[in-house]
Each structure stands twice: as C-alpha cells, then as structure tokens.
Amino acid sequence: MFNLFSKDLGIDLGTANTVVHAKGKGIVVREPSVVAMDITTKTPMAVGDSAKEMIGRTPSNIVAIRPLKDGVISDFNVTQKMLKYFISRALGTEHPYIRPRVVICVPSGVTPVEERAVKEAAMAAGAKDPIILEEPMAAAIGAGLPVSEPTGNMIVDIGGGTTEVAVISLGGIVTSRSIRVAGDEMDDAIIAHIKRRYNLMVGYRTAETLKFEIGYAYQAEKGTYTVRGRDLLTGLPKTIEVTSEEIQEALQEPVMAIVDAVKSCLEKTPPELSSDIMDRGIMMAGGGSLLRNLDRLLSEETGIAVHIAEDPLSCVAIGTGNVLEHAEILRRIAASQKS
Numbered sequence: 001m002f003n004l005f006s007k008d009l010g011i012d013l014g015t016a017n018t019v020v021h022a023k024g025k026g027i028v029v030r031e032p033s034v035v036a037m038d039i040t041t042k043t044p045m046a047v048g049d050s051a052k053e054m055i056g057r058t059p060s061n062i063v064a065i066r067p068l069k070d071g072v073i074s075d076f077n078v079t080q081k082m083l084k085y086f087i088s089r090a091l092g093t094e095h096p097y098i099r100p101r102v103v104i105c106v107p108s109g110v111t112p113v114e115e116r117a118v119k120e121a122a123m124a125a126g127a128k129d130p131i132i133l134e135e136p137m138a139a140a141i142g143a144g145l146p147v148s149e150p151t152g153n154m155i156v157d158i159g160g161g162t163t164e165v166a167v168i169s170l171g172g173i174v175t176s177r178s179i180r181v182a183g184d185e186m187d188d189a190i191i192a193h194i195k196r197r198y199n200l201m202v203g204y205r206t207a208e209t210l211k212f213e214i215g216y217a218y219q220a221e222k223g224t225y226t227v228r229g230r231d232l233l234t235g236l237p238k239t240i241e242v243t244s245e246e247i248q249e250a251l252q253e254p255v256m257a258i259v260d261a262v263k264s265c266l267e268k269t270p271p272e273l274s275s276d277i278m279d280r281g282i283m284m285a286g287g288g289s290l291l292r293n294l295d296r297l298l299s300e301e302t303g304i305a306v307h308i309a310e311d312p313l314s315c316v317a318i319g320t321g322n323v324l325e326h327a328e329i330l331r332r333i334a335a336s337q338k339s
C-alpha cells in the first residue's frame with residue numbers, strides 16, 4: 001500500500017505540542033503547537049519553539065496563537081499554516097515532489113466537522129489522502145500495548161487540552177471517555193490560585209514551570225519556588241514564594257476530574273476486560289502523566305497497578321507512525337471513515 005518512494009508521516013497534532021514521526025527515522029519534529037501571527041499582514045512570524053517564546057511578550061501587532069486550544073481546532077487557517085510548516089520540516093529537502101502519506105491523530109471527542117477540518121488542513125499542507133486516527137489508539141500502540149489481541153488494555157492519555165481514557169481489545173476501542181481537562185487546566189488552576197491568594201497575576205509559562213518544578217498529585221517531597229508576577233493592587237512587579245502543598249491543593253480539581261474519568265470508564269468496561277486490566281494494569285501516556293505521583297494517586301484510587309509509558313511525550317506520534325504497519329487497524333479505520 002505504501003510504496004518505496006512515499007514518505008510516511010505520523011503526526012500527533014496536539015493542543016500543546018506537535019510531534020512528527022517519520023517511518024524509518026523516528027521522531028523528526030517536536031515543537032509547541034504555537035504560531036506567532038502578524039495581525040496587520042496576516043502572515044506567520046514564527047512557528048513552534050520560537051513562537052512559544054513570544055507568548056505573553058508580543059507587541060500589539062503580533063499575537064501568539066495556540067490554534068488547537070482544548071483539543072479542537074479553534075483557528076482553521078492558522079492550524080493549516082502550522083501543519084504545513086511541520087510537514088515541510090519533517091520532509092526536509094528530500095523528495096520535494098513527493099506528497100507524503102500522513103496519519104494524523106486527533107482527540108476522540110472531536111466532531112466530524114473538526115475531523116474534516118484537520119484533513120483539509122493536512123491536504124492543503126501537501127499530504128496525500130490523510131488518515132485520521134483516534135488518539136487513545138495511537139497512544140496504546142505507541143506504548144507497546146498488544147492492541148490487536150483479545151485482551152483488555154486500558155490507556156489514559158493526558159495531554160495539554162484533553163484526557164483520553166480508553167479500553168482497547170482486538171484492534172478496536174471498546175469503551176472510552178474523553179474530557180477537556182488535562183495539563184492546560186492544571187496551569188489555569190495554578191494561575192487562579194495565585195491570583196486568589198496573592199492578588200498576583202502570573203503568566204501561563206510561569207504556571208507551567210511551577211507545575212513541573214513543585215507540582216504533585218499525591219504525597220511527595222515538599223518544596224518551594226519563587227515566582228514573579230504583576231501585583232493586581234499596585235500594578236507593579238512582585239516576587240512571592242509558593243509552596244508545593246498549595247500547588248497540590250490547586251491541582252486537586254483537575255486531577256480528580258481525571259481520576260473520575262478513569263473510574264467512569266472502568267465502570268462501563270465489560271467484566272472480562274476489567275479482569276484483564278486488573279492483571280495487566282493501566283498504562284498512562286501524554287505529558288500530563290508526568291505530573292509527580294499522579295500514577296500513585298490513580299493506583300490508590302482504582303486499586304489497579306499504573307504504569308507510565310516509556311516516552312510519554314512521544315507515545316502518540318510513535319503509535320501514529322507505527323499504525324501504518326497494522327494493516328487490520330488501517331482497514332477498519334478506512335472502512336469507518338468511508339461510512
């Protein structure tokens with residue numbers, strides 16, 4: 001099906017990061033899903049890493065846009081420009097005349113209209129017959145789960161915009177739950193907490209750094225971190241010290257929403273498959289799974305062992321790239337996308 005001269009790409013078009021896997025090469029692009037646009041000329045000034053640097057620091061004629069906020073395409077034109085940039089980065093200068101075969105991964109909660117928008121964006125970016133794959137399936141394949149076997153595999157993929165929970169058996173999703181709560185909501189919760197408690201406005205980058213440095217979901221070593229922001233009363237810059245305990249408290253709501261999504265998916269799972277999951281454990285993937293001790297909390301709450309995929313941030317792209325080797329899954333996707 002995929003000839004020798006074709007370029008096969010698997011793209012995890014994520015809310016926070018876009019990761020591209022090229023057949024035979026591995027991960028070739030990993031950059032934030034951010035575009036800095038000049039609003040007067042409507043042209044992109046920067047994409048990816050350099051655009052993320054600009055968030056919160058742009059003059060009035062430039063806006064740094066995350067076109068996939070909340071796991072859906074909020075800005076079609078900008079998404080198209082971003083995809084085009086990442087596809088051409090992935091292809092480099094080789095075979096410029098070849099249109100790549102592309103598999104793109106989208107959150108399972110997207111509507112058919114949003115799915116079509118992703119396909120159109122990929123075609124406009126030069127892809128040939130793009131295939132859309134559900135994110136939990138990609139994550140499960142990327143995590144090395146035996147998705148084609150008659151056994152229950154549970155995957156919990158916590159990204160930036162969405163958390164996807166799914167039980168997979170025999171190459172198909174048996175039960176799933178997708179919520180628009182993941183890493184971004186954790187950052188928002190931190191921003192809201194600091195605003196409430198300290199009357200201090202901090203940016204999204206600062207909130208994310210706090211999450212990385214001292215955030216945790218369940219019993220961890222305590223620590224503090226110094227952050228700078230704008231005092232909402234005086235309007236002046238101010239420095240405060242934040243503790244890990246208060247960050248954990250702030251993260252409670254989004255973290256428990258994720259735990260509840262896993263529990264509700266388990267409740268809908270047929271008993272045979274539940275018993276397989278009890279034996280094999282739950283697999284977590286996505287950047288959000290790296291929140292300190294989230295695996296321990298989930299295990300405590302469900303009574304099931306929880307594992308984190310080997311490379312949680314690349315898992316979906318690796319699985320998306322590798323699905324090209326799963327002919328039976330591709331056939332099922334092709335059939336469902338025709339119907």
Ligand SMILES: Nc1ncnc2c1ncn2[C@@H]1O[C@H](COP(=O)(O)OP(=O)(O)OP(=O)(O)O)[C@@H](O)[C@H]1O
Pocket residue numbers: 012013014015016017018071107158159160161162163182183184208211212285286287288289290291292312313316
């Ligand atoms: N060490 C870490 N601790 C906590 N969160 C982390 C860590 N590393 C990355 N993250 C978070 O993971 C999220 C990004 O994960 P990922 O790249 O898997 O998402 P995505 O694929 O872009 O999003 P989606 O799947 O929702 O489309 C961000 O919210 C980021 O802050």
